[in-house]
Amino acid sequence: MREFSAEYLRRTREGMWVDSREALSALGLDEREQVLDVGCGTGELSRVLDAETPDDCSVIGCDADLDLLTTASEYVPVVAGDALRLPVSDGSFDLVVCQALLINLPEPSAAVAEFSRVSSDLIAAIEPDNGAVTVESTVDAESALADRARRAYLDGVNTNVALGAATRDAFEAADVEVVATARYDHDRSVTPPYDESALRSAKRKASGEGLADDRETLLAGALTPDEYDDLRSAWREMGRTVVDQIGDRTYRRTETVPFHVTVGRVDA
Numbered sequence: 001m002r003e004f005s006a007e008y009l010r011r012t013r014e015g016m017w018v019d020s021r022e023a024l025s026a027l028g029l030d031e032r033e034q035v036l037d038v039g040c041g042t043g044e045l046s047r048v049l050d051a052e053t054p055d056d057c058s059v060i061g062c063d064a065d066l067d068l069l070t071t072a073s074e075y076v077p078v079v080a081g082d083a084l085r086l087p088v089s090d091g092s093f094d095l096v097v098c099q100a101l102l103i104n105l106p107e108p109s110a111a112v113a114e115f116s117r118v119s120s121d122l123i124a125a126i127e128p129d130n131g132a133v134t135v136e137s138t139v140d141a142e143s144a145l146a147d148r149a150r151r152a153y154l155d156g157v158n159t160n161v162a163l164g165a166a167t168r169d170a171f172e173a174a175d176v177e178v179v180a181t182a183r184y185d186h187d188r189s190v191t192p193p194y195d196e197s198a199l200r201s202a203k204r205k206a207s208g209e210g211l212a213d214d215r216e217t218l219l220a221g222a223l224t225p226d227e228y229d230d231l232r233s234a235w236r237e238m239g240r241t242v243v244d245q246i247g248d249r250t251y252r253r254t255e256t257v258p259f260h261v262t263v264g265r266v267d268a
């Protein structure tokens with residue numbers, strides 16, 4: 001199972017669903033009674049669900065990673081479990097939902113089938129299309145390099161991290177009728193004054209640490225070791241320019257990650 005740190009989830013979810021919750025409208029959150037957030041991680045989505053559902057609705061987070069669940073448990077009740085064998089009985093929730101879980105599973109439709117076992121009404125998946133991420137930056141080389149690194153990662157990773165709108169196929173393969181789809185663009189901007197996380201991210205670019213962490217995945221695709229070294233060296237140079245621009249407070253960057261919301265209804 002792919003592992004995530006609490007810090008990574010905090011950083012990448014910052015500001016998500018703050019600007020608009022319109023794309024969640026088909027989940028009918030204001031009339032839910034029992035909601036299960038599968039692969040909840042630190043509970044970033046669970047908190048949004050808890051805020052949008054009635055006071056007497058119970059929102060429960062579920063994850064296989066016990067460390068992440070400890071953080072989630074500060075916000076909602078949690079249960080440890082595998083998305084493919086949920087530790088709950090048939091039809092016990094009227095909404096089973098996940099965010100950025102299916103992209104990490106080799107067979108997303110198997111999880112959707114399990115969701116439909118434990119839901120009496122709706123299931124929903126909010127999945128990014130990491131192949132369509134865009135980056136705008138005051139550092140000229142950053143957008144093209146981010147694109148190059150992303151392509152190499154997508155080529156080497158062993159699950160479909162660009163699932164996005166194709167989540168519908170996983171629902172159909174699990175015999176779940178899709179009743180609505182929507183798109184939410186999560187914009188993450190770095191502007192002065194820079195916070196701790198922006199400073200850390202700039203340092204990681206300048207040291208090439210981020211690419212080094214993903215080296216194995218990057219080399220599992222078509223990228224050769226020489227091409228990896230070239231990419232990392234250009235990346236570090238770009239990172240040094242980011243650090244310089246941060247020093248004179250001129251650095252600005254916006255990354256947009258498209259998330260696709262797929263909602264299905266299970267047979268009564």
Ligand SMILES: C[S@@+](CC[C@H](N)C(=O)[O-])C[C@H]1O[C@@H](n2cnc3c(N)ncnc32)[C@H](O)[C@@H]1O
Binds near residue numbers: 043
């Ligand atoms: C990218 S994180 C998303 C976390 C959270 N939903 C969010 O959007 O912030 C994916 C989560 O799925 C969990 N996960 C991966 N495979 C799992 C499985 N088979 N069963 C349960 N949880 C799983 C991971 O531990 C991680 O917390």
